[in-house]
Amino acid sequence: xxxxxxxxxxxxxxxxxxxxxxxxxxxxxxxxxxxxxxxxxxxxxxxxxxxxxxxxxxxxxxxxxxxxxxxxxxxxxxxxxxxxxxxxxxxxxxxxxxxxxxxxxxxxxxxxxxxxxxxxxxxxxxxxxxxxxxxxxxxxxxxxxxxxxxxxxxxxxxxxxxxxxxxxxxxxxxxxxxxxxxxxxxxxxxxxxxxxxxxxxxxxxxxxxxxxxxxxxxxxxxxxxxxxxxxxxxxxxxxxxxxxxxxxxxxxxxxxxxxxxxxxxxxxxxxxxxxxxxxxxxxxxxxxxxxxx
Amino acid sequence: xxxxxxxxxxxxxxxxxxxxxxxxxxxxxxxxxxxxxxxxxxxxxxxxxxxxxxxxxxxxxxxxxxxxxxxxxxxxxxxxxxxxxxxxxxxxxxxxxxxxxxxxxxxxxxxxxxxxxxxxxxxxxxxxxxxxxxxxxxxxxxxxxxxxxxxxxxxxxxxxxxxxxxxxxxxxxxxxxxxxxxxxxxxxxxxxxxxxxxxxxxxxxxxxxxxxxxxxxxxxxxxxxxxxxxxxxxxxxxxxxxxxxxxxxxxxxxxxxxxxxxxxxxxxxxxxxxxxxxxxxxxxxxxxxxxxxxxxxxxxxxxxxxxxxxxxxxxxxxxxxxxxxxxxxxxxxxxxxxxxxxxxxxxxxxxxxxxxxxxxxxxxxxxxxxxxxxxxxxxxxxxxxxxxxxxxxxxxxxxxxxxxxxxxxxxxxxxxxxxxxxxxxxxxxxxxxxxxxxxxxxxxxxxxxxxxxxxxxxxxxxxxxxxxxxxxxxxxxxxxxxx
Numbered sequence: 001x002x003x004x005x006x007x008x009x010x011x012x013x014x015x016x017x018x019x020x021x022x023x024x025x026x027x028x029x030x031x032x033x034x035x036x037x038x039x040x041x042x043x044x045x046x047x048x049x050x051x052x053x054x055x056x057x058x059x060x061x062x063x064x065x066x067x068x069x070x071x072x073x074x075x076x077x078x079x080x081x082x083x084x085x086x087x088x089x090x091x092x093x094x095x096x097x098x099x100x101x102x103x104x105x106x107x108x109x110x111x112x113x114x115x116x117x118x119x120x121x122x123x124x125x126x127x128x129x130x131x132x133x134x135x136x137x138x139x140x141x142x143x144x145x146x147x148x149x150x151x152x153x154x155x156x157x158x159x160x161x162x163x164x165x166x167x168x169x170x171x172x173x174x175x176x177x178x179x180x181x182x183x184x185x186x187x188x189x190x191x192x193x194x195x196x197x198x199x200x201x202x203x204x205x206x207x208x209x210x211x212x213x214x215x216x217x218x219x220x221x222x223x224x225x226x227x228x229x230x231x232x233x234x235x236x237x238x239x240x241x242x243x244x245x246x247x248x249x250x251x252x253x254x255x256x257x258x259x260x261x262x263x264x265x266x267x268x269x270x271x272x273x274x275x276x277x278x279x280x281x282x283x284x285x286x287x288x289x290x291x292x293x
Numbered sequence: 294x295x296x297x298x299x300x301x302x303x304x305x306x307x308x309x310x311x312x313x314x315x316x317x318x319x320x321x322x323x324x325x326x327x328x329x330x331x332x333x334x335x336x337x338x339x340x341x342x343x344x345x346x347x348x349x350x351x352x353x354x355x356x357x358x359x360x361x362x363x364x365x366x367x368x369x370x371x372x373x374x375x376x377x378x379x380x381x382x383x384x385x386x387x388x389x390x391x392x393x394x395x396x397x398x399x400x401x402x403x404x405x406x407x408x409x410x411x412x413x414x415x416x417x418x419x420x421x422x423x424x425x426x427x428x429x430x431x432x433x434x435x436x437x438x439x440x441x442x443x444x445x446x447x448x449x450x451x452x453x454x455x456x457x458x459x460x461x462x463x464x465x466x467x468x469x470x471x472x473x474x475x476x477x478x479x480x481x482x483x484x485x486x487x488x489x490x491x492x493x494x495x496x497x498x499x500x501x502x503x504x505x506x507x508x509x510x511x512x513x514x515x516x517x518x519x520x521x522x523x524x525x526x527x528x529x530x531x532x533x534x535x536x537x538x539x540x541x542x543x544x545x546x547x548x549x550x551x552x553x554x555x556x557x558x559x560x561x562x563x564x565x566x567x568x569x570x571x572x573x574x575x576x577x578x579x580x581x582x583x584x585x586x587x588x589x590x591x592x593x594x595x596x597x598x599x600x601x602x603x604x605x606x607x608x609x610x611x612x613x614x615x616x617x618x619x620x621x622x623x624x625x626x627x628x629x630x631x632x633x634x635x636x637x638x639x640x641x642x643x644x645x646x647x648x649x650x651x652x653x654x655x656x657x658x659x660x661x662x663x664x665x666x667x668x669x670x671x672x673x674x675x676x677x678x679x680x681x682x683x684x685x686x687x688x689x690x691x692x693x694x695x696x697x698x699x700x701x702x703x704x705x706x707x708x709x710x711x712x713x714x715x716x717x718x719x720x721x722x723x724x725x726x727x728x729x730x731x732x733x734x735x736x737x738x739x740x741x742x743x744x745x746x747x748x749x750x751x752x753x754x755x756x757x758x759x760x761x762x763x764x765x766x767x768x769x770x771x772x773x774x775x776x
């Protein structure tokens with residue numbers, strides 16, 4: 001910082017010394033930055049040099065300078081994670097060894113499984129089932145008492161592990177056939193059976209539709225999966241048609257669409273993506289949402 | 294062009310500086326009723342502070358037996374028979390409000406009673422002065438020694454004084470941490486260096502602050518750091534009794550000899566003989582005869598000093614005493630003195646204290662030892678079940694503040710034919726599940742309520758939690774929603 005004060009003259013208006021520089025009759029006042037500011041600035045420069053030496057800083061062709069301390073934020077994270085796992089270790093071990101029923105009967109383990117399950121659900125399941133597991137069209141609501149593949153702890157765990165129509169060998173299989181597209185049923189027949197299905201759950205039917213014919217069609221085509229009483233079959237993922245819960249919709253148009261084109265919603269298999277303990281926690285969490293079956 | 298005004302042109306600087314460098318004060322020892330009161334209060338205050346953590350209180354098996362314990366790790370506060378949970382923190386709010394109003398009331402009755410007799414800064418500074426006096430001698434001696442150069446004996450004295458000060462300060466910090474853990478256990482841990490680091494840090498902090506504030510900063514704390522002198526100046530009124538120099542009686546000042554001569558010829562003369570004893574004993578180094586002032590902590594030591602002189606010269610005592618300006622003026626006008634402790638201000642303060650204190654005592658006496666909080670599921674708010682009925686999910690938190698496990702039954706009231714199910718709990722009867730609540734803990738459970746579809750959009754729902762053994766009941770309300 002050069003001090004020009006002694007070169008310049010005193011500006012008459014402000015009483016401040018000028019730097020002696022003049023352009024077109026305009027003179028520059030000499031009002032330098034405060035000395036403490038300048039020194040702080042120099043100090044930060046010196047500090048940064050030390051920082052470059054001590055910490056990783058300069059990119060090189062095949063890497064970067066490691067710094068004197070060999071500091072790495074990634075290594076620090078690993079240490080922190082190891083510490084965290086050590087802290088959690090005992091409880092997670094208990095979760096891993098306990099059976100699903102034991103977890104649900106032990107208040108501490110239940111709370112832990114629910115807490116863990118909630119987080120994992122948010123990360124993995126919420127995109128389809130919604131953050132509160134309320135589901136949507138084609139994606140089951142997990143808070144109710146209707147379970148396509150069974151609502152016991154074991155059944156829920158199995159569904160999470162292997163999925164449905166997921167391509168996993170252990171996964172649930174079973175498709176709703178496309179009776180209309182295949183040409184198995186005519187359009188009239190589909191309307192008849194659709195109205196009969198609506199009558200099963202006490203819903204109104206279209207006037208003039210022959211329900212007896214619908215019943216006949218149902219007996220010939222549908223009971224194999226949905227059962228004589230139409231209460232469904234969790235082995236095949238065939239929904240109960242006599243209750244008030246409809247995965248795709250219980251109105252006539254939707255039922256006609258379902259019969260015509262079939263349905264085959266996919267639940268991915270989570271084994272391999274989530275570890276068994278996490279899946280266990282998930283199963284307990286999902287079971288606790290609606291109380292399971 | 295007009296010359297701009299400078300700040301100093303607008304604000305004449307005639308109030309004196311905002312801060313003056315500390316001048317060393319050498320308070321003289323004094324004896325008398327106020328000094329005695331101060332000794333007693335010091336013994337009581339410090340006795341409570343230093344020894345309270347050692348007082349035991351039997352709360353039964355498994356519970357801490359320390360009478361006063363702030364158990365931060367377990368979120369419990371124990372004060373003799375009272376055990377408070379974090380959500381009952383409002384008792385502390387109430388306590389702080391009552392404390393503030395008590396301070397106002399003391400101020401309205403007797404001025405800065407707190408500052409003069411009870412404030413920790415006063416108490417510890419007084420104690421540190423006592424040590425200083427014990428080691429170095431009284432005022433004159435200390436003043437002489439302060440002016441002297443370095444001598445071996447002087448160095449030994451200073452070393453002794455600072456050692457005692459540091460020991461007191463260290464004990465002060467040590468007593469502080471004992472309130473936050475079981476005292477005997479913590480002492481053992483402190484000695485064997487097994488205590489948590491935070492204990493050592495707090496002992497360090499309080500040792501440092503006690504040593505610095507009571508040993509060196511002394512009256513500076515009262516004058517520059519403490520907000521109370523400024524607040525109390527705004528709270529006081531003309532009826533409050535303050536340590537006052539009765540200038541109607543004291544002026545004009547004259548020497549003892551001159552006063553006798555003047556009295557002999559019938560000239561008016563004041564009682565003050567200008568002996569400066571009131572100044573010599575003052576721990577903040579002020580002259581009370583200059584009238585009420587910010588620096589005066591109203592400890593009454595000048596009253597003792599003046600009384601001693603008045604007794605010696607055969608004049609009535611209390612030339613300096615608790616009085617107010619109103620009485621000074623009344624006496625000057627020949628009217629009798631009046632004291633009015635019962636005024637609108639003191640009555641209102643007392644009523645507030647009684648009201649808040651009474652409310653707190655009532656609440657504490659009727660404190661529920663079984664409590665229940667409920668949180669309705671937000672996503673989804675309600676669920677349709679396969680038979681057409683409706684299910685609502687709730688997260689319910691049960692609080693068992695008793696020192697033993699208890700079995701409670703949960704009932705739901707409101708929606709018609711409501712059934713309740715608690716996840717993870719065995720239902721004895723479907724409509725009335727029972728659960729075990731651990732002692733002195735909270736239990737959070739998921740509760741599902743099913744009801745018929747024929748309820749309106751939303752109906753109130755009440756959860757009753759009943760202790761099967763004791764019959765205690767706690768209830769909480771929420772709503773039951775239909776999709």
